[in-house]
Amino acid sequence: MEQKFREDVAATQAERARVRRLVADGCWKQVEGDTARFRRFAARRMRTRAARGGAEAVQGDSLDYQPASFLSEGATVRRAVAYVEASFGTRSTVGSGFMISPRLFITNQHVIPDAQAALGAAITFDRELDEQGRPRPVTSFVLDPGTFALFSDEDVLDYAVIAVGARQSGAGELADFGWCPLSNAPDKHVLGMSTNIIQHPNGQRKLISVRRNLLVARSARTLLYETDTDVGSSGSPVFNDDWDVVALHHYGEPFLETADDAGQPIPRTVNEGIRISALVDDLTARQADVPPAAGALLAQALALGRSAATASAGPRLGPPRQPGPEALRSTTTDEGALAMTTTAPKAGALAEFVIPLRVTLTIDGMAAAATALAPAAPAAAAAPALQRLTRLAEAIRVDADYSNRDGYDAAFIPGVNLPLPGMSASLAREVAPLRATEPDAAAGELKYQHFSVKLNRSRRLAIFTATNIDGPAYLEVDRDTGEVRAPEGETWFRDPRVSESFTLNQDFYSAWSTFFDRGHLTRRVDPTWGTPEQASRANADTYHFANGSPQHFRFNQSTKFWQGVERYVLETGVLAQDSKRRLCVFQGPIFDDRIDRMADEVQIPSSFFKVVVWRGADKLKAVGLVVDQGPLLDEARVNLGPPRAPSFVDVKQWRVPIASIEKKTGLDFGAAVRAADTIRRADQPGVGEEAMHGLLITRLSDITL
Numbered sequence: 001m002e003q004k005f006r007e008d009v010a011a012t013q014a015e016r017a018r019v020r021r022l023v024a025d026g027c028w029k030q031v032e033g034d035t036a037r038f039r040r041f042a043a044r045r046m047r048t049r050a051a052r053g054g055a056e057a058v059q060g061d062s063l064d065y066q067p068a069s070f071l072s073e074g075a076t077v078r079r080a081v082a083y084v085e086a087s088f089g090t091r092s093t094v095g096s097g098f099m100i101s102p103r104l105f106i107t108n109q110h111v112i113p114d115a116q117a118a119l120g121a122a123i124t125f126d127r128e129l130d131e132q133g134r135p136r137p138v139t140s141f142v143l144d145p146g147t148f149a150l151f152s153d154e155d156v157l158d159y160a161v162i163a164v165g166a167r168q169s170g171a172g173e174l175a176d177f178g179w180c181p182l183s184n185a186p187d188k189h190v191l192g193m194s195t196n197i198i199q200h201p202n203g204q205r206k207l208i209s210v211r212r213n214l215l216v217a218r219s220a221r222t223l224l225y226e227t228d229t230d231v232g233s234s235g236s237p238v239f240n241d242d243w244d245v246v247a248l249h250h251y252g253e254p255f256l257e258t259a260d261d262a263g264q265p266i267p268r269t270v271n272e273g274i275r276i277s278a279l280v281d282d283l284t285a286r287q288a289d290v291p292p293a294a295g296a297l298l299a300q301a302l303a304l305g306r307s308a309a310t311a312s313a314g315p316r317l318g319p320p321r322q323p324g325p326e327a328l329r330s331t332t333t334d335e336g337a338l339a340m341t342t343t344a345p346k347a348g349a350l351a352e353f354v355i356p357l358r359v360t361l362t363i364d365g366m367a368a369a370a371t372a373l374a375p376a377a378p379a380a381a382a383a384p385a386l387q388r389l390t391r392l393a394e395a396i397r398v399d400a401d402y403s404n405r406d407g408y409d410a411a412f413i414p415g416v417n418l419p420l421p422g423m424s425a426s427l428a429r430e431v432a433p434l435r436a437t438e439p440d441a442a443a444g445e446l447k448y449q450h451f452s453v454k455l456n457r458s459r460r461l462a463i464f465t466a467t468n469i470d471g472p473a474y475l476e477v478d479r480d481t482g483e484v485r486a487p488e489g490e491t492w493f494r495d496p497r498v499s500e501s502f503t504l505n506q507d508f509y510s511a512w513s514t515f516f517d518r519g520h521l522t523r524r525v526d527p528t529w530g531t532p533e534q535a536s537r538a539n540a541d542t543y544h545f546a547n548g549s550p551q552h553f554r555f556n557q558s559t560k561f562w563q564g565v566e567r568y569v570l571e572t573g574v575l576a577q578d579s580k581r582r583l584c585v586f587q588g589p590i591f592d593d594r595i596d597r598m599a600d601e602v603q604i605p606s607s608f609f610k611v612v613v614w615r616g617a618d619k620l621k622a623v624g625l626v627v628d629q630g631p632l633l634d635e636a637r638v639n640l641g642p643p644r645a646p647s648f649v650d651v652k653q654w655r656v657p658i659a660s661i662e663k664k665t666g667l668d669f670g671a672a673v674r675a676a677d678t679i680r681r682a683d684q685p686g687v688g689e690e691a692m693h694g695l696l697i698t699r700l701s702d703i704t705l
Helices: 002-011 013-024 035-051 069-080 276-285 292-309 366-373 506-511 532-541 565-572 658-665 671-675 688-693
Strands: 081-088 091-099 104-107 121-125 139-143 149-152 159-169 196-199 207-209 214-218 222-227 237-239 245-254 269-275 327-331 339-343 350-354 358-362 446-448 451-456 461-470 516-520 548-552 582-590 597-599 602-604 607-615 620-628 653-655
Touching: 069 081, 069 196, 069 237, 091 196, 104 292, 121 159, 159 292, 222 245, 245 276, 269 276, 276 292, 461 548, 506 516, 506 548, 565 582, 565 607, 565 620, 582 658, 607 658, 620 658, 620 671, 658 671
Parallel strands: none
Antiparallel strands: 081 091, 081 121, 091 104, 104 159, 121 139, 139 159, 149 159, 196 207, 196 237, 214 222, 222 269, 237 245, 245 269, 327 339, 350 358, 446 451, 451 461, 461 582, 516 548, 582 607, 597 602, 607 620, 620 653
């Protein structure tokens, strides 16, 4: 490919001279021969600047004027660029590279040639000088090719995409540095525009070459840009003025010519970068070549690029894994607790467009209009490259000594043994193991104060939580809302006992705050009992991401029966006198590939289950419930006024057989719990098959105990 590069430099000499001459004469708009591309580029620039509150960007005789935000945005993006050092065999290389997703890093294949070389490589962030000219504190990570590694030969596309592994030194978290998504949108560059390169040339501290780096030629795979800087560093990102990545830099070559047609000196180096559109097309085509777990990381990176291409439209939930052309609503079926039927969208539907103000329009024939206006790929999250997370002031603190956690107690109810639920063989393979240094790591049980969690390694959410509730010590709960009357925490915590890759963390919830809150599975009131120290520890423990799930921001407003069932059992259920008024509660998400929506590559559970077990006066009793958040998911939280009144959705809360929950989830609560299910009582409303498949709850008294 290096020889091909030299041939391209020679072959484009006249064309590059034409581009330089037109730009120097202030005729940059005449440079791009593809008029359709220029229109797309101009429209994107105007949309971007208008959305940021500036005037139209594509105007006048040059592109030199930039909004002040150009500097701050570039300062943010530059943190995703890292210095690369690799040692393999008798060789060592240095270069640059950058994050393209929360886990994946890209550089050139001629910097890191293969997975074995990646094992001897390290990447260092913030290797630069601060505003006072002093070196910043750096953070280094090793690479993890065992999790993901994909290479394209130097003579093809010259890339190496590798997962980032453990922190080697420094205090930064990987999420602190952000990422630059890869998009193949056709509106990111035109000939004659300036490019901006963030790099570690010749192994130096980070340097930035901005503005006067003209894009002078392109091929199907490459871009050529001329610059007056030193030879760029291999693996650097090449940006346009909106800080979108347009190329992966890989070669630099001194000019053969030293002056233009007018005798004026010209920059001395021409650089070649691999077009990001070519990279995206190649990565997309190779998705089937990688194992499923690695494929999920690649799919996430590609989805972030699609999101960046449609960022001005804001985040939108994607369709189910098996989408159809029709809208969804909930109902009951003969198969089990919940299923879905369909209703076609009608004229008069609501749609939102950012222009740049958010305006809600009612348009007849909306289905046809949506087809004309929507991009081919579904939008997921808003462009994350410039996003930064701010840590909120802590209202609670987690006890970092996890060895003092008791976890769920199977013998909590006197005279009863209620072990953690069993699992189907396929579900058991999805249990996220703990770190190897933890006791019984393979079992994957995260023990907290008075409750336990098991995580699904692929879905990055809990399979279930299991909680012990001590009735007499139960905190006061508002029976109308199901909410605890006590101060809440603001900060959520990662659990160091399990890999971060097995949970959804703050980066996801920040990107998708338009739709979701961080919802508790084990509610913070449930395990908050015991000594003051234990109660405080239990309350804080519920704020671990392992206990969280994406719940629509209206969820707590709309599910008071489901939220308050524990209190209802304690107040109304006939408990054995020697049971100490104790309950055990199992709960978690229900996944259904047919109907669940997608947020980036995260499958959003449309419903959640809860199983409450207690010892009655004569025998063990249990109740199973399911709540459906699917009807809520088409409402996005907006900033113009309060949310719409909750009456426009009909959120279903169901009393269902525990056997149906088992079928939906792959869990096994045991024969004793199934036999204790009070839905089988003769006086339970409903007859025959209807009673066995789901009973709609409209008041707490519908939950016969």
